[in-house]
Amino acid sequence: MEKRFMKGCEAIAEAAVRGGCRFFAGYPITPQNEIPEYLSKRLPEVGGAFVQGESEVASINMVYGAAATGTRALTSSSGPGISLKAEGISYLASAQLPAVIVNISRGGPGLGSIQPAQSDYLQATKALGHGGFRAMVFAPATLQEAVDLTYNAWEYAERDRGPVLILMDGCLGAIMEEVELPEMKELNYDNTEDWCLARVNGREDSHMITPILPELALEMLNKFKGMTYKMWEMADVKVEEYLLDDAEYVVVAYGIAARVAKEAINTLREQGHKVGMIRPITLYPFPKASLDNLDYEKVKAIIDIEMTIPAQMRDDIELQVKGRCPVHEYGRSGGILLDDDGVLEAIENIVKGGA
Amino acid sequence: MKQSFVFSGSGGQGIMSAGITLAHTAIDMGKHSTFLPEYGPEQRGGSAKCTVIISDGEIISPLPKKCDILVAMNEQAYSKFIDDVKAGGTVVVNSSRVKDTDRQDVKTISVPVDDVALELGNVKVANTVLIGVLIGATEIISREAVIASLGEKFKEKSPKIMELNVAALEKGIEFGSKA
Numbered sequence: 001m002e003k004r005f006m007k008g009c010e011a012i013a014e015a016a017v018r019g020g021c022r023f024f025a026g027y028p029i030t031p032q033n034e035i036p037e038y039l040s041k042r043l044p045e046v047g048g049a050f051v052q053g054e055s056e057v058a059s060i061n062m063v064y065g066a067a068a069t070g071t072r073a074l075t076s077s078s079g080p081g082i083s084l085k086a087e088g089i090s091y092l093a094s095a096q097l098p099a100v101i102v103n104i105s106r107g108g109p110g111l112g113s114i115q116p117a118q119s120d121y122l123q124a125t126k127a128l129g130h131g132g133f134r135a136m137v138f139a140p141a142t143l144q145e146a147v148d149l150t151y152n153a154w155e156y157a158e159r160d161r162g163p164v165l166i167l168m169d170g171c172l173g174a175i176m177e178e179v180e181l182p183e184m185k186e187l188n189y190d191n192t193e194d195w196c197l198a199r200v201n202g203r204e205d206s207h208m209i210t211p212i213l214p215e216l217a218l219e220m221l222n223k224f225k226g227m228t229y230k231m232w233e234m235a236d237v238k239v240e241e242y243l244l245d246d247a248e249y250v251v252v253a254y255g256i257a258a259r260v261a262k263e264a265i266n267t268l269r270e271q272g273h274k275v276g277m278i279r280p281i282t283l284y285p286f287p288k289a290s291l292d293n294l295d296y297e298k299v300k301a302i303i304d305i306e307m308t309i310p311a312q313m314r315d316d317i318e319l320q321v322k323g324r325c326p327v328h329e330y331g332r333s334g335g336i337l338l339d340d341d342g343v344l345e346a347i348e349n350i351v352k353g354g355a
Numbered sequence: 356m357k358q359s360f361v362f363s364g365s366g367g368q369g370i371m372s373a374g375i376t377l378a379h380t381a382i383d384m385g386k387h388s389t390f391l392p393e394y395g396p397e398q399r400g401g402s403a404k405c406t407v408i409i410s411d412g413e414i415i416s417p418l419p420k421k422c423d424i425l426v427a428m429n430e431q432a433y434s435k436f437i438d439d440v441k442a443g444g445t446v447v448v449n450s451s452r453v454k455d456t457d458r459q460d461v462k463t464i465s466v467p468v469d470d471v472a473l474e475l476g477n478v479k480v481a482n483t484v485l486i487g488v489l490i491g492a493t494e495i496i497s498r499e500a501v502i503a504s505l506g507e508k509f510k511e512k513s514p515k516i517m518e519l520n521v522a523a524l525e526k527g528i529e530f531g532s533k534a
Contacts, residue, residue: 171418
């Protein structure tokens with residue numbers, strides 16, 4: 001393991017390369033520009049290709065093309081750019097092509113703000129594109145977790161043939177922390193023939209990738225995908241459960257918000273308040289069981305903390321709480337960051353108010 | 356022990372560079388550190404701010420509301436961030452540009468870093484003078500570790516640049532230890 005003090009965007013770019021990424025196409029947007037900047041230098045060093053596309057639409061379709069050859073392909077953007085890529089992401093899902101997409105999110109809606117925000121939860125988890133498909137969504141809270149999740153993202157994308165999303169906010173994109181980098185993966189193209197184009201990687205049959213399927217085939221695909229999503233819920237949920245055993249108040253937060261919340265929880269614990277946290281690492285599949293299985297005899301309230309207003313994860317939380325206790329929310333938005341004092345005060349008000 | 360620093364000024368004053376040097380040095384010394392930059396869309400002249408946390412233990416939140424030490428490189432930065440310093444904290448001001456300091460419940464260290472840097476021959480090393488002030492005034496990082504970290508940073512530049520930075524650092528330490 002190699003330790004380095006790295007910026008978030010550069011750390012995930014390096015983790016992508018080490019995880020097998022050999023193609024990147026993207027179009028600039030703050031706050032993710034350090035990903036393409038880094039990869040423009042790094043990918044050629046490992047025999048990969050970097051393309052700055054003429055647009056987001058072109059870039060996502062280049063990723064579609066690269067994925068169709070069995071190459072591990074990546075694109076990255078921020079909210080507005082991900083919206084532009086939505087069509088292409090949906091096409092990747094329909095063509096069952098594996099690819100990894102990174103969203104370093106900023107304030108929204110619209111052009112929003114170039115400052116960090118967690119404003120793309122709903123887009124990421126409910127409709128990354130049209131047509132009703134889902135992508136697995138990873139939301140790391142530290143750079144180490146971001147590196148580890150990015151490194152293994154293609155394994156999920158290839159296993160389930162579809163796009164995987166890594167959702168981080170602009171803070172995590174810009175922050176510098178120490179990370180341990182994993183070894184460069186040995187690339188193995190043997191299994192790619194299940195999805196890649198004919199006559200690629202020595203393949204001789206006439207496999208064709210098409211966005212057009214007859215009705216019955218399309219329905220079969222949708223049924224199959226529906227089953228895959230159920231499997232994710234059973235096998236692939238990642239969640240951190242923090243101090244839940246005796247918790248009377250449970251914070252639900254992901255990514256950067258979870259770090260700020262954890263600091264507040266530690267302070268409140270020192271004062272004797274029984275506060276814990278559920279931190280979804282996969283936003284989709286959502287850690288339903290962690291919330292459903294809470295002891296509602298003990299839990300007095302749930303507090304949803306997100307760096308966006310209004311809270312977007314709340315519906316997913318309430319579906320599991322089923323009215324068994326009140327759900328509160330606290331956030332900042334528009335590019336104004338959460339901070340330790342604000343989050344502590346928000347939780348404190350609920351805990352001390354006995355709400 | 357955990358301390359948070361805010362470096363603030365305008366784009367081009369070496370704010371980010373100073374923050375990274377501090378964080379990097381702390382890591383080289385076996386501590387934990389985070390560096391978080393915040394800036395607007397401008398490349399030069401816009402507001403620049405970064406937050407550095409140095410801790411013996413794991414750093415959980417990188418977003419403190421209040422800092423222990425504020426470094427203000429110009430008037431605007433001072434007025435914008437002075438209320439974010441904890442009572443009993445330390446404020447290092449670039450007195451070449453910040454004239455009035457008004458908080459009584461913090462320790463204010465005024466150093467004309469621009470003038471000091473100009474005297475040494477290049478205003479660009481003002482941020483290295485600052486790092487020196489921090490070494491002199493606090494014990495969070497050591498002179499030797501900063502020199503090693505600067506050596507790494509400037510290893511591909513001419514030795515003159517390193518010499519100038521070391522001189523700037525020493526000058527800063529002198530001011531910092533008198534404070």
